[in-house]
Amino acid sequence: MSTTRPQLPDDRPGQGGSGAPGGVSAPGGRQTRRLTLVGESGVVPMARDFARQALRAWGWLPAEGADRKAATEDVLLVVSELVTNACLHAEGPEELVLVTDGKTLRIEVADLGAGEPEPRRPHQAGRPGGHGMFIVQRLSVDWGVARAEGVPGKRVWAEVAAPA
Template sequence: MSTTRAFPPPDGPGPEAEGAASAGSPPPGAQSRRLRLVGVSGAVPLSRDFTRQALHDWGWLPAATADHRAAAEDVLLVVSELVTNACLHADGPEELRVSRSGKVLRLEVADLGAGTPAPRTPHRAGRPGGHGMFIVQRLCLDWGVQRSEAGIGKTVWAELAGPS
């Protein structure tokens, strides 16, 4: 569990203007936030805290029921997995985008990596490591990879259902 810090940090990166266009932009009327992650240390806990604040601002937190709490925890776990993968396999994340439209929340992590994330097959539950994309696949409505139009880098995205 990460520690909760006030957001944004006074000397660190902060969210860009809401509604800024990006690859795979959310539909009109959606709420969106962006966090630059280039060169920051502690990208995973920073991303979790940023996302937790968005969930709070959008009324997902504090959770009113166990189902609401589970939905928010799933979002935070998927953010951790996507950002960790970018740190381990793509020389670090460039940006996290969190958007919501209706009852669907979309997470996007942009990086400069050339690889394509995929769940390990076969999945070996008893072994350390290699579970990130398996977790993403199990928790999300859908997920995928969008290559950069410039040919360098990609955005890994995932969509989760909001609490009922």
């Protein structure tokens, strides 16, 4: 499922007290981590490492059990795909935001691109390239695009269920 909607003022995660560097904790157990990617090189491995550190801080790692391991790998793959898509189709990512409430983990990648990400249809598994958004769609509970009125760019987001 894909959803495009405007970004509301309270829609941005992280409106709360300070937490660890790059992170914010909000009331109700919601935790946010942000990584600025503007002007950086090697952003895909940097984003994966950042996500891995957040997962460790939030107790997803070390992954004990098949469900936790699968959820962790899904998050890292979705992060890689969203950041890679911003590199290939939107002049590079601006920011990676990870938000968890204990039930889901939301991954957001901000970029200045005007285009809409969409899984290639029909999906052809044997064809090289064009699998990124198909993978995101398959691994996510939901995904979409958020745009703020009057602000260039977008936030492509995906939500992955937390392991049981």
